[in-house]
Amino acid sequence: MKFLAGLALAVAAAQAHYTFPDLIVNGKPAQSKDWGVTRMTKNAQSKQGIENPTASDIRCYSSQSAGSIAEVPAGATIHYISTQQVNHPGPTQYYLAKVPSGGSASSWDGSGAVWFKIATTMPTYDARQQLTWPGQNEYKTVNITVPKATPDGEYLLRVEHIALHMAMQANKAQFYLACSQIKITGGGNGTPGPMASFPGAYKSSDPGILVNLGAIKPEQYQPPGPAVWSG
Ligand SMILES: *[C@@H]1O[C@H](CO)[C@@H](O)[C@H](O)[C@H]1NC(C)=O
Numbered sequence: 001m002k003f004l005a006g007l008a009l010a011v012a013a014a015q016a017h018y019t020f021p022d023l024i025v026n027g028k029p030a031q032s033k034d035w036g037v038t039r040m041t042k043n044a045q046s047k048q049g050i051e052n053p054t055a056s057d058i059r060c061y062s063s064q065s066a067g068s069i070a071e072v073p074a075g076a077t078i079h080y081i082s083t084q085q086v087n088h089p090g091p092t093q094y095y096l097a098k099v100p101s102g103g104s105a106s107s108w109d110g111s112g113a114v115w116f117k118i119a120t121t122m123p124t125y126d127a128r129q130q131l132t133w134p135g136q137n138e139y140k141t142v143n144i145t146v147p148k149a150t151p152d153g154e155y156l157l158r159v160e161h162i163a164l165h166m167a168m169q170a171n172k173a174q175f176y177l178a179c180s181q182i183k184i185t186g187g188g189n190g191t192p193g194p195m196a197s198f199p200g201a202y203k204s205s206d207p208g209i210l211v212n213l214g215a216i217k218p219e220q221y222q223p224p225g226p227a228v229w230s231g
Pocket of ligand 1: 024025026027028077078079143
């Protein structure tokens with residue numbers, strides 16, 4: 001009995017975790033199979049999040065490339081399908097990093113201070129006065145718009161959901177993320193920034209990472225990382 005109860009708990013915990021194998025662009029899948037344009041993450045089977053925001057895995061959580069590059073028009077609405085319900089409270093953030101000239105989104109590693117944030121989400125109170133975020137309890141991430149002013153070219157697109165239900169303890173926020181290989185078309189002449197590196201953008205003690213959600217008001221939440229560039 002004891003063993004079975006433990007097993008049931010373990011299964012429940014595993015189901016609470018998630019990956020983002022599919023990118024949706026303007027309502028259409030950008031790939032014909034899971035991980036077609038998104039680099040398969042190391043937790044594709046385990047679904048475990050990353051707890052150390054300074055680990056090298058915080059960049060893309062992957063050790064391989066995806067087979068294809070997705071075309072994404074600047075100004076497009078995008079989101080990801082999640083393998084499980086994104087049931088924990090916490091922000092969803094999206095970043096882009098432009099592939100250096102001569103490189104390819106299929107092979108570039110995304111190193112250096114090259115990442116700019118294009119979207120984040122802020123909480124509100126739910127019916128029980130607990131902090132809840134857009135997209136919480138859905139099987140997909142929130143919709144965002146790729147800024148129209150983003151210059152054309154190949155990029156890595158990084159999606160991230162930070163689960164904060166245990167974040168009152170250091171290194172207990174859980175990072176779920178993935179990087180897709182994309183090519184932006186029809187873009188503009190914007191100058192994206194500020195830039196950050198992964199690892200480097202986050203510290204374990206950042207107020208958006210080490211945080212007791214019961215002790216703050218929704219507007220007091222500070223999403224970690226650089227300010228959003230909206231074009
Ligand atoms: C998100 O975008 C898709 C198209 O990509 C659209 O069908 C859907 O209604 C949008 N959802 C929300 C909540 O705006």
